[in-house]
């Protein structure tokens with residue numbers, strides 16, 4: 001025991017020598033903040049938290065962790081909604097918030113080079129006085145842009161560009177054994193981060209790896225020219241199958257920036273209706289579509305508007321009470337947040353008031369029968385467990401696939417975590433049957449996936465992991481690894 005304390009103290013001392021005294025903590029009160037997140041996942045305490053500022057400091061931390069075979073968990077804000085930064089095996093949480101520089105904007109090749117601590121709020125403010133735009137999730141403005149891209153997140157240009165890992169041009173990263181690597185055109189030239197280039201692509205070693213393959217220290221992400229005309233159109237409807245036909249039609253036109261399909265419960269939750277009260281009332285519309293349309297000139301916008309409106313007329317034949325309106329009118333009907341879809345990023349009020357928020361977030365096939373049946377079956381489960389039916393979906397990558405998820409509030413205060421765990425497990429099993437695949441996969445869900453996945457895929461995954469992280473220090477306990 002004495003010996004263990006001595007080792008602990010000597011590691012604390014070495015960490016302080018690496019990053020400076022004030023950027024290391026092993027106080028339980030401070031470690032506690034890193035032991036849990038908003039989800040139903042059980043907490044687990046780290047042994048140290050450290051806040052480096054340079055890749056060189058990260059290299060030294062990783063070398064130290066290898067010497068002592070201590071787990072390392074990369075962390076920015078822990079807003080991943082999957083328990084992914086909970087240190088399942090303890091160890092060192094490497095909080096990257098101090099690395100928050102936007103290194104530069106390349107206006108010709110249209111990309112930004114960012115550090116891990118750069119948030120959506122930073123990027124939004126940085127781009128304000130430029131001719132470029134990035135895209136934003138419905139996550140809080142203080143979440144990490146880099147972590148969102150590494151996790152293949154979905155933002156408000158995902159209908160155009162797919163998940164956010166597809167807009168990465170290149171990275172610099174510290175490997176689990178401490179070497180600094182470059183991937184993309186930046187591996188050839190220090191100054192050129194314009195694409196992944198033509199080397200055999202190793203970026204995949206970092207996408208969806210949840211911090212298990214190293215710590216990314218720089219990333220180039222694409223930005224795009226701002227459009228002078230931006231509008232949000234809203235459709236409120238009653239019949240899911242016809243609404244989804246409309247979705248297919250307007251996404252296939254390739255004229256939208258983004259399309260969200262939500263249940264009315266989600267609209268209520270987003271607009272601040274308290275937990276437990278976001279329910280659908282008799283006679284109200286059942287579904288809400290938010291369509292982002294941008295254009296370079298008025299004529300282009302008018303043409304797009306006409307195409308969407310004509311499709312809506314088709315929808316109205318099948319769903320006579322459906323409504324077509326603007327964000328401004330929807331704001332008056334349902335609250336200010338309807339307009340905020342155009343003013344992303346924003347912190348969704350009312351989601352965390354009882355300290356519990358979770359989802360089974362998936363990407364799935366766009367097949368209408370799978371989507372419609374998926375909603376029906378999922379709603380049955382959610383209602384059985386007495387939670388709110390907050391459906392939140394997005395059409396991805398020109399409607400090649402669909403983001404299918406439920407934003408579920410629950411109360412940790414009232415001890416609802418166990419009920420939520422059961423609900424999520426049942427949801428996952430049911431959605432898998434409909435062709436849905438969880439993203440930002442929590443440890444419990446990855447166990448279900450491993451049972452179904454191609455076994456040679458899993459063998460190769462384990463071999464790669466063993467090769468790059470021989471001591472298994474990076475975020476252990478995930479994807480079935482000790």
Ligand SMILES: Cc1cc2nc3c(=O)[nH]c(=O)nc-3n(C[C@H](O)[C@H](O)[C@H](O)COP(=O)(O)OP(=O)(O)OC[C@H]3O[C@@H](n4cnc5c(N)ncnc54)[C@H](O)[C@@H]3O)c2cc1C
Nearest residue numbers: 076077078079080137138139144147148153154210211216
């Ligand atoms: C209310 C709400 C709504 C949300 N809506 C959306 C949405 O619409 N779309 C969407 O995509 N997401 C959404 N999210 C999730 C969230 O935006 C992203 O997962 C987030 O951007 C990740 O940033 P973070 O700071 O929370 O990362 P963290 O949770 O700190 O880290 C996430 C993962 O990445 C790893 N990691 C972090 N940094 C590095 C690094 N530099 N190198 C290697 N690994 C690293 C961590 O170990 C962890 O596994 C939402 C979250 C909330 C709370």
